[in-house]
Amino acid sequence: MHFMTALRAAWQQRDSLLCVGLDPDPARFPAHLQGRPDAIFEFCAAIVDATADLVCSFKPQIAYFAARRAEDQLEALIDHIHAHHPGVPVILDAKRGDIGSTAEQYAVEAFERFKADAITVNPYMGRDSVDPYLAYPDKGVILLCRTSNPGGSDLQFLDVGGEKLYERVARLVAEDWNASGNCGLVVGATFPAEIARVRALTGEMPLLVPGIGAQGGDIEATVKAGRTAAGGGLMINSSRAILYAGKGEDFAAAARAAALQTRDAINAYR
């Protein structure tokens, strides 16, 4: 299924703009999972099964798997999501960016090896570094625009001919790179005014919004700034606040409660 079609259906049918980020840190796993060979898969699959009816997407962060030589568990996790929760799109958070011939390899990694429905991509190297992902018309390509970290301003907030660099990125993507209608943008929840600006520049384009929860972004301001007229347009990501809501054997139930609360807090302003 086309990523955008699946995402729109998930927004409606699951009544949710929440994206659960899967950033598995074994040091924070409950004691009963510690040391098990497939602990990363078991932890993430339990979170997924407990929250799938409450989310519009899942976003595994590949670095947490790669640091622990656990690519096989990431493959198994995405297979698990597709098999048990069909219709919930999976965004591989990889933030890749390289020349075309190398980007082709990264696209194979994301879409053919890991079978992700979408990938996050860094725009610094320009259009031809993004084309190999865009060449998969059913897949989503979500470009970094305005990131939620403090250093995001070092480059993204520079003035470039009467606008900020992140605004130029938003316009480039909306006016040029999105010819196949499969692009999205990353805009941090820590900057609601800039979410509103990106929304104004990009029409109905889906925005992936990290930064609520552990990073301190405000849900009300985020939703009001970024929602579309149809009440969609956003994938509001929460990772740590949901994954580590509980510390014991009931961690998945605690994660479900945190996801439910977050989804409802978002929907209150939708």
Next chain:
Amino acid sequence: MHFMTALRAAWQQRDSLLCVGLDPDPARFPAHLQGRPDAIFEFCAAIVDATADLVCSFKPQIAYFAARRAEDQLEALIDHIHAHHPGVPVILDAKRGDIGSTAEQYAVEAFERFKADAITVNPYMGRDSVDPYLAYPDKGVILLCRTSNPGGSDLQFLDVGGEKLYERVARLVAEDWNASGNCGLVVGATFPAEIARVRALTGEMPLLVPGIGAQGGDIEATVKAGRTAAGGGLMINSSRAILYAGKGEDFAAAARAAALQTRDAINAYR
């Protein structure tokens, strides 16, 4: 050993500014390696053994391994380089870029799992996205500055307050991020005037220069623009023109001949 120390020693003792890029594409391997389970390792290790005395560094491109589920062969390859060619630094070409907590995981991947001596990093997310790599003082952190692909100009050549974005990146790295003296920059050989500009902004900072060979960059112009007074300062990368110089069982000897010719062509202008 500190990356910068190893690099300077390699420039002198091996009399070379050549970096051989390891971008293994099995479709282009010689027939006798086709279909072998460790073909990627065998191909790359043969190239390494045939060229190690002619290079200042090796640069494996992780996408080519990840697309084929071959991270184990990348680990084995870097182990092989360290064991058989001690003193030749290994740059993991990964172009990572993410918020601090995620960048910590990527740093573990690059420096602890793969045991690379340096990594390429994308600067779009700013200083705190780079700090976790800089926290390894013995490792090299090579930031994208001016890339060799056509789309490189989409963002990097924008005017930001009287300079181009790539110049701002060069200054940020030289004046701020390089406090521990372990940074380098990527500047494409397709833009010699911009190599000269980056050299002027960054003193003796090592520049990783892709784009000669298959991408069409000029060796003479590159060396004259980027060399330091001491005849160092450059890692001039060639990948495909060396890896695929031969198509038969003598592919490693053909790669050596191509590497020797390239090294000497570089040294003629050093």
